[in-house]
Amino acid sequence: MRFSFSRLFAVLVKEFVQMRRDRITFAMMIGIPIMQLLLFGYAINSDPKNLPTLVEMADQGPVSRAVLMGMQASEYFDFIGIVTGQEEGDRALRDGTANFVIVIPPNFERDVVRGLHPEVLLSADASDPAAAGGAVGAISGVIDTAIRETMTGPLRYAATGAPPFTVTVHRQFNAEGRTSTNIVPGLLAIILSMTMVMITAVAIVRESEKGTMEALIATPVRPFEVMLGKILPYILVGYVQTFVFLLAANYLFDVPFIGSRLAFFAGFNLYIIVNLALGFLISTVAKSQMQAMQISFFTILPTILLSGFMFPFAGMPGWAQTIGSAVPATHFLRLTRKVMLKGADMTDISTDMVNIGIIMVVIVAVALRRYRQTLD
Amino acid sequence: MTQTEMAISVRGLTKIFGKRTVVDHFDMEVPKGAIYGFLGPNGSGKTTTIRMMCGLLIPDGGEGSCLGYDILTESHAIKENVGYMTQRFSLYEDLTIRENLDFIARMFRMKDRRKHVDQALADLGLADRAGQLAGTLSGGWKQRLSLAACMIHKPRLLMLDEPTAGVDPKARRDFWTEIRRLAASGVTVLVSTHYMDEAIQCDYIAYIAYGKKLISGRAADIPDKIGLVSWRVEGPDIGKLEAELRATEGIGQVARFGAVLHVWGTDADALENIVAEQKKRRIHSWRRQKAGLEEAFIYLMVDAPDNFSVGAGG
Numbered sequence: 001m002r003f004s005f006s007r008l009f010a011v012l013v014k015e016f017v018q019m020r021r022d023r024i025t026f027a028m029m030i031g032i033p034i035m036q037l038l039l040f041g042y043a044i045n046s047d048p049k050n051l052p053t054l055v056e057m058a059d060q061g062p063v064s065r066a067v068l069m070g071m072q073a074s075e076y077f078d079f080i081g082i083v084t085g086q087e088e089g090d091r092a093l094r095d096g097t098a099n100f101v102i103v104i105p106p107n108f109e110r111d112v113v114r115g116l117h118p119e120v121l122l123s124a125d126a127s128d129p130a131a132a133g134g135a136v137g138a139i140s141g142v143i144d145t146a147i148r149e150t151m152t153g154p155l156r157y158a159a160t161g162a163p164p165f166t167v168t169v170h171r172q173f174n175a176e177g178r179t180s181t182n183i184v185p186g187l188l189a190i191i192l193s194m195t196m197v198m199i200t201a202v203a204i205v206r207e208s209e210k211g212t213m214e215a216l217i218a219t220p221v222r223p224f225e226v227m228l229g230k231i232l233p234y235i236l237v238g239y240v241q242t243f244v245f246l247l248a249a250n251y252l253f254d255v256p257f258i259g260s261r262l263a264f265f266a267g268f269n270l271y272i273i274v275n276l277a278l279g280f281l282i283s284t285v286a287k288s289q290m291q292a293m294q295i296s297f298f299t300i301l302p303t304i305l306l307s308g309f310m311f312p313f314a315g316m317p318g319w320a321q322t323i324g325s326a327v328p329a330t331h332f333l334r335l336t337r338k339v340m341l342k343g344a345d346m347t348d349i350s351t352d353m354v355n356i357g358i359i360m361v362v363i364v365a366v367a368l369r370r371y372r373q374t375l376d
Numbered sequence: 377m378t379q380t381e382m383a384i385s386v387r388g389l390t391k392i393f394g395k396r397t398v399v400d401h402f403d404m405e406v407p408k409g410a411i412y413g414f415l416g417p418n419g420s421g422k423t424t425t426i427r428m429m430c431g432l433l434i435p436d437g438g439e440g441s442c443l444g445y446d447i448l449t450e451s452h453a454i455k456e457n458v459g460y461m462t463q464r465f466s467l468y469e470d471l472t473i474r475e476n477l478d479f480i481a482r483m484f485r486m487k488d489r490r491k492h493v494d495q496a497l498a499d500l501g502l503a504d505r506a507g508q509l510a511g512t513l514s515g516g517w518k519q520r521l522s523l524a525a526c527m528i529h530k531p532r533l534l535m536l537d538e539p540t541a542g543v544d545p546k547a548r549r550d551f552w553t554e555i556r557r558l559a560a561s562g563v564t565v566l567v568s569t570h571y572m573d574e575a576i577q578c579d580y581i582a583y584i585a586y587g588k589k590l591i592s593g594r595a596a597d598i599p600d601k602i603g604l605v606s607w608r609v610e611g612p613d614i615g616k617l618e619a620e621l622r623a624t625e626g627i628g629q630v631a632r633f634g635a636v637l638h639v640w641g642t643d644a645d646a647l648e649n650i651v652a653e654q655k656k657r658r659i660h661s662w663r664r665q666k667a668g669l670e671e672a673f674i675y676l677m678v679d680a681p682d683n684f685s686v687g688a689g690g
């Protein structure tokens with residue numbers, strides 16, 4: 001006996017009929033996301049430190065070095081490398097390797113001394129304004145102090161009065177620095193994870209709790225048919241949620257969508273599946289619908305707190321980043337922000353796709369191992 | 377009898393939940409075409425045993441076959457050919473009667489599904505209520521629907537776990553007529569029950585208590601196997617005598633069948649003494665008789681303590 005499409009179809013039909021008759025759950029699946037979207041749409045602020053920063057250094061003098069040291073000492077910036085051209089810096093900003101690129105122009109030191117007010121350029125990934133905000137606000141003062149401390153002796157004259165240089169901040173991807181522009185794309189990750197995981201877990205556990213599992217598995221149905229039949233209908237729910245979300249993002253919050261639609265489509269499909277698989281896994285542990293709900297809720301905490309949704313990922317301590325990396329939402333959140341705000345395409349999101357893929361393989365493997373088609 | 381004539385043949389079936397052995401080295405041989413009654417007090421392990429035989433629970437020990445398929449390795453083939461009716465209502469309450477039957481029929485990939493579903497609905501007498509949600513049926517009707525559902529794919533072996541619990545007498549009579557008709561056509565029926573009038577209709581009986589099989593065999597042989605001694609008492613004021621006997625030590629069991637009193641037990645000597653005592657009074661006529669099935673079942677069922685108390689204690 002092998003996989004049977006007619007049985008899968010029967011399970012699907014049954015699930016849809018049950019879903020249709022369960023009005024409250026159905027309303028929740030659509031209502032909760034809208035609620036969340038409205039509630040979280042408001043700003044959440046924070047002042048993160050140690051954000052990855054790249055340097056483009058066209059001047060190597062002591063003043064330039066003092067500027068970098070001053071930035072490092074401010075704790076806002078964490079220098080992770082050197083770039084040699086604008087393109088390289090932009091790429092790092094887009095794929096999220098760095099939050100900032102600082103460009104020290106050629107002959108910076110000489111121009112400072114001559115009082116020519118040279119321009120330091122700070123390119124910031126402002127798609128997450130909370131992450132960029134503090135650093136951007138502080139940069140001018142930080143550089144000023146650093147330079148004044150170096151300029152001693154005969155050069156002191158240059159250090160008095162107005163700062164002997166200008167900082168130009170170049171906000172990329174979210175020029176106005178609006179928080180909702182950043183929060184809203186992240187919300188999709190949270191909403192999908194919250195509802196998808198819980199709904200599947202509860203729907204499957206309901207079979208055992210109501211006793212219908214016994215009649216179901218007394219038939220020749222295969223585990224895979226049950227799993228697919230239970231999961232597929234909820235993929236559709238995920239589609240509806242995503243659609244509602246995109247409408248709201250566009251019309252209520254004016255969030256742009258400048259990236260590749262295909263990349264987004266691929267990403268959210270994978271993300272929906274990984275969450276459904278997680279729900280399936282939870283259903284193999286939970287004994288009752290109540291437990292399934294509680295365990296699902298438990299997985300939502302790291303999703304909200306450690307994914308970079310609430311607090312910028314780069315600003316979190318190492319252990320939190322490690323846990324955060326295991327959370328699918330972390331990668332999907334990056335993916336959505338990249339696509340919606342930074343105009344990313346398929347190649348830009350490949351790392352995130354791979355990461356979600358790895359998490360999914362692990363979850364599915366454990367779930368299928370745990371799933372027993374008996375009442376034991 | 378040889379292996380091939382057995383619809384069910386299991387040996388040493390054992391199931392342990394936590395530290396409790398719920399079914400303990402259970403053997404059972406069910407001949408093809410037989411109606412096999414499975415008796416035992418609440419919590420004795422009937423449901424657990426049936427679940428192991430149709431592949432819903434993995435036994436912790438033992439082996440055997442159902443319809444020639446190994447219960448450990450071929451549970452899929454078993455499920456294709458067995459109709460299992462669960463003790464607890466386990467169809468979907470939020471699906472209609474027709475949707476439930478249709479779902480089960482699809483699970484068995486039946487040809488002419490619609491025709492069989494319609495037929496089942498007509499047999500049930502539910503054709504005009506087919507669109508009603510199963511959850512809104514009365515308890516007895518739920519039982520009847522479950523029964524129809526587990527038979528819809530025309531299985532060769534039926535395992536019915538207390539199929540008539542809560543079903544009214546007329547429906548029960550119809551049910552047993554149907555069971556006998558099926559058995560006559562070669563279907564094997566294993567049925568667990570707490571009703572004596574149903575046990576009496578079975579060809580074979582197995583009695584289980586505390587997870588251990590106490591006795592099994594042809595129904596007609598059961599009283600002898602237990603070793604029952606029975607007396608038949610007639611005479612005036614039978615009600616007073618009944619009360620008196622019930623209060624007597626070592627009497628075994630007493631029951632009234634109309635104007636006649638039956639007194640039976642396994643301790644022949646103790647009974648003999650009491651009877652000798654009674655005979656001296658010359659009020660009633662005492663006659664030794666061959667113990668019947670009724671007496672055997674009352675002996676087995678009425679006095680058995682609920683197995684749950686012991687179970688719960690560990």
Ligand SMILES: Nc1ncnc2c1ncn2[C@@H]1O[C@H](COP(=O)(O)OP(=O)(O)OP(=O)(O)O)[C@@H](O)[C@H]1O
Pocket residue numbers: 375393394398416417418419420421422423424425463683684687
């Ligand atoms: N999944 C389980 N986990 C733990 N214990 C169980 C489980 N299923 C059954 N039991 C225990 O096993 C024992 C036998 O239960 P079972 O349901 O087989 O009895 P039964 O003979 O069918 O009783 P009844 O006549 O009440 O239906 C009971 O004590 C019960 O508590």
Ligand SMILES: [Mg+2]
Pocket residue numbers: 422423424463537
């Ligand atoms: Mg039972």
